[in-house]
Amino acid sequence: MAYIHLDGVSRQYGSVWAVDRVNMAIEKHEFVSLLGPSGSGKTTLLRIIAGLERPTQGRVLIDGEDVTELPPHKRGVAMVFQEFLLFPHRTVYENLAFPLRMLKLPKGEIEARVEWVVGILALRGLETRYPNQLSGGQQQRVALGRGLVGRPKVLLLDEPLANLDRELRQEMEVEIRKHQTGLGIPFVYVTHNQEEALSMSDRIAVVRGGRIEDFASRADIYDRPKTAFIAQFVGRSSRFEAIVAGGDRRLALRGDGILIEAESQPGLALGERVAAYVKNEKVRLKPAEPGGADAPNALPATVRHVILRGAYAEYVLGWSGGELIASRPRSEAEFAEGAAVTAFWNAADVDLFPVSEPGR
Amino acid sequence: MKGRVAPAVFLGIPTLFLAALFVLPLLSMLVLSVWRTENYHIIRDVSFHNYAVLATEGAYMTFLMRSLVMATAVSAICTLIAWPVAYGITLYGGRYKLLFTLAFAVPFLTGEVLRIIALQGLLGPLGLLNGVLLALGAAPLRVIMYTNVASAIGLVYLYLPIVVTVIYLSLLNFDQRLIDAATIFGASPARAFFEITWPLNLFGTLIGFALCFIPCLSATLAPRFLGGPNGTLYGMAMAQQFGESGTWALGAAMGVVLFAVSVLLVVVAARLVDLRRTGFTGFGRG
Numbered sequence: 001m002a003y004i005h006l007d008g009v010s011r012q013y014g015s016v017w018a019v020d021r022v023n024m025a026i027e028k029h030e031f032v033s034l035l036g037p038s039g040s041g042k043t044t045l046l047r048i049i050a051g052l053e054r055p056t057q058g059r060v061l062i063d064g065e066d067v068t069e070l071p072p073h074k075r076g077v078a079m080v081f082q083e084f085l086l087f088p089h090r091t092v093y094e095n096l097a098f099p100l101r102m103l104k105l106p107k108g109e110i111e112a113r114v115e116w117v118v119g120i121l122a123l124r125g126l127e128t129r130y131p132n133q134l135s136g137g138q139q140q141r142v143a144l145g146r147g148l149v150g151r152p153k154v155l156l157l158d159e160p161l162a163n164l165d166r167e168l169r170q171e172m173e174v175e176i177r178k179h180q181t182g183l184g185i186p187f188v189y190v191t192h193n194q195e196e197a198l199s200m201s202d203r204i205a206v207v208r209g210g211r212i213e214d215f216a217s218r219a220d221i222y223d224r225p226k227t228a229f230i231a232q233f234v235g236r237s238s239r240f241e242a243i244v245a246g247g248d249r250r251l252a253l254r255g256d257g258i259l260i261e262a263e264s265q266p267g268l269a270l271g272e273r274v275a276a277y278v279k280n281e282k283v284r285l286k287p288a289e290p291g292g293a294d295a296p297n298a299l300p301a302t303v304r305h306v307i308l309r310g311a312y313a314e315y316v317l318g319w320s321g322g323e324l325i326a327s328r329p330r331s332e333a334e335f336a337e338g339a340a341v342t343a344f345w346n347a348a349d350v351d352l353f354p355v356s357e358p359g360r
Numbered sequence: 361m362k363g364r365v366a367p368a369v370f371l372g373i374p375t376l377f378l379a380a381l382f383v384l385p386l387l388s389m390l391v392l393s394v395w396r397t398e399n400y401h402i403i404r405d406v407s408f409h410n411y412a413v414l415a416t417e418g419a420y421m422t423f424l425m426r427s428l429v430m431a432t433a434v435s436a437i438c439t440l441i442a443w444p445v446a447y448g449i450t451l452y453g454g455r456y457k458l459l460f461t462l463a464f465a466v467p468f469l470t471g472e473v474l475r476i477i478a479l480q481g482l483l484g485p486l487g488l489l490n491g492v493l494l495a496l497g498a499a500p501l502r503v504i505m506y507t508n509v510a511s512a513i514g515l516v517y518l519y520l521p522i523v524v525t526v527i528y529l530s531l532l533n534f535d536q537r538l539i540d541a542a543t544i545f546g547a548s549p550a551r552a553f554f555e556i557t558w559p560l561n562l563f564g565t566l567i568g569f570a571l572c573f574i575p576c577l578s579a580t581l582a583p584r585f586l587g588g589p590n591g592t593l594y595g596m597a598m599a600q601q602f603g604e605s606g607t608w609a610l611g612a613a614m615g616v617v618l619f620a621v622s623v624l625l626v627v628v629a630a631r632l633v634d635l636r637r638t639g640f641t642g643f644g645r646g
């Protein structure tokens with residue numbers, strides 16, 4: 001039996017189902033991310049686990065206990081909010097001591113535990129400050145500390161890093177994951193930022209329109225997207241439309257001026273329209289060779305822009321059917337803007353999805 | 361250039377304003393209070409005679425004490441009523457919030473005198489309330505006929521809208537999600553109220569309390585029309601010095617005493633309360 005169970009959980013606002021028949025099982029030592037675009041229902045789902053919101057339907061179980069009817073203060077969960085929500089009239093020390101006071105722990109125990117959090121989160125020297133005397137990063141640490149100090153059954157985090165700058169965010173990602181491993185409690189982490197989800201999670205639930213699109217290991221989510229939405233939302237990729245033209249072990253697909261070869265997939269019939277996604281980093285480049293056209297998975301293209309991203313160079317390529325991006329390590333041969341190249345990739349790196357509705 | 365002129369203008373105007381409307385009248389009161397009035401004439405020799413009268417004639421002390429008790433009681437009652445009312449509006453007002461806020465200003469569209477006289481019509485011996493009681497064969501309620509209770513009711517009625525408005529504005533600026541945070545971390549709803557909601561709205565509550573308390577101290581109309589023979593309040597007595605009795609200098613001295621008492625109360629309150637812990641947001645960062 002998993003540690004946290006969501007059993008057919010739904011939440012309706014007016015005529016909108018913010019959360020729609022969600023089933024999830026989260027293990028005790030797991031770091032799980034809820035990844036989805038803004039408005040997809042992530043916060044609502046988190047608030048349902050916290051007890052701040054009641055599900056319209058379904059049940060929530062934590063540690064074997066049905067907590068669906070339990071108010072938040074009796075659930076033993078903790079939360080880190082996007083806006084921090086530190087108590088502005090209390091010092092850092094008092095903010096950190098708050099969950100412990102509510103647990104009615106003896107004074108000595110409270111002091112020891114706050115001391116512990118102050119230590120692991122590098123808050124020493126800030127104990128007597130008020131929240132408005134702290135930087136964003138420091139407030140974030142206090143918010144995290146307040147979440148950890150009571151040793152909750154589960155820590156819920158709602159986009160906790162969204163208000164921090166990039167550098168600080170990456171630092172905190174490492175730290176958050178470290179504390180999760182150290183404490184051995186499940187973290188449920190809400191984010192719309194795929195990099196955050198990919199960097200920390202054991203498993204990722206992709207949320208879309210209140211539903212869980214897929215709940216799988218981060219490698220599976222990234223490398224083997226189950227739906228076109230996931231292929232589009234996780235990682236960066238180029239998309240081609242094509243028609244299944246034949247083949248058995250390998251599928252041949254024909255699009256506008258492009259020939260794609262992909263590994264065979266069940267359920268794709270001859271003549272069916274499909275969308276093919278190739279991740280930017282799977283697209284490789286070589287100098288254009290005359291007369292070498294018509295090979296599958298190879299596109300003659302021109303380098304339009306080169307965007308340097310530290311260790312990577314992003315090539316924006318123009319081809320007869322539009323644009324395509326290749327992300328290559330700087331250690332590889334570089335191409336100048338205007339260069340004629342051939343972009344190519346492996347059949348195994350093509351993710352195929354039937355196009356059900358036009359424009360999807 | 362801009363960096364110097366703007367603060368000078370924006371701080372200068374309120375300073376002038378304060379000087380003209382507050383400091384100058386106060387100074388003139390101070391001066392008048394050490395002069396004398398005889399037969400409706402001001403005699404300009406300096407003495408502390410007026411203050412001696414206030415200290416020795418017991419009636420003034422009684423009026424002051426009665427006023428302090430009255431103002432405290434009325435402000436406390438107003439605050440107790442205003443809190444749930446204001447809180448209810450912030451919670452359930454929905455899109456009618458603005459309407460409710462404006463509605464509280466409606467009583468001010470009629471003058472204070474009118475409202476007090478209307479209340480007299482409700483509470484008096486021949487008033488609506490006792491009229492109904494009599495018609496039903498019951499005894500009239502004596503406590504509301506020209507008593508201090510009637511005065512208190514009148515003052516609550518007069519100042520409740522202000523207190524509700526001030527507390528409501530405070531609650532409007534209060535981030536309700538802090539309550540979510542408190543309950544997540546183990547506070548019951550009641551606990552969350554006393555740990556979070558109440559302290560973070562204490563500043564607003566104190567302002568509301570003060571905006572009721574101070575005018576209650578110097579109230580003249582309510583005790584005059586609703587209070588009975590034992591209902592004379594300090595402000596009413598003070599007004600009489602400037603009116604019927606024509607003892608302006610004594611009235612000025614009473615005013616100075618009232619001002620001193622008010623300042624003292626504010627100072628005591630400020631010493632008892634740590635503004636940082638009251639939801640006062642004027643400190644900014646740093």
Ligand SMILES: Nc1ncnc2c1ncn2[C@@H]1O[C@H](COP(=O)(O)OP(=O)(O)O)[C@@H](O)[C@H]1O
Nearest residue numbers: 013016018036037038039040041042043044045
């Ligand atoms: N209190 C509420 N009242 C009405 N609609 C709400 C409420 N909270 C959320 N919603 C709606 O539910 C949907 C999901 O919202 P939310 O859970 O905040 O998404 P996310 O956190 O993924 O951005 C949105 O369409 C939002 O407008």
Ligand SMILES: [Mg+2]
Nearest residue numbers: 039042043044
């Ligand atoms: Mg959200």
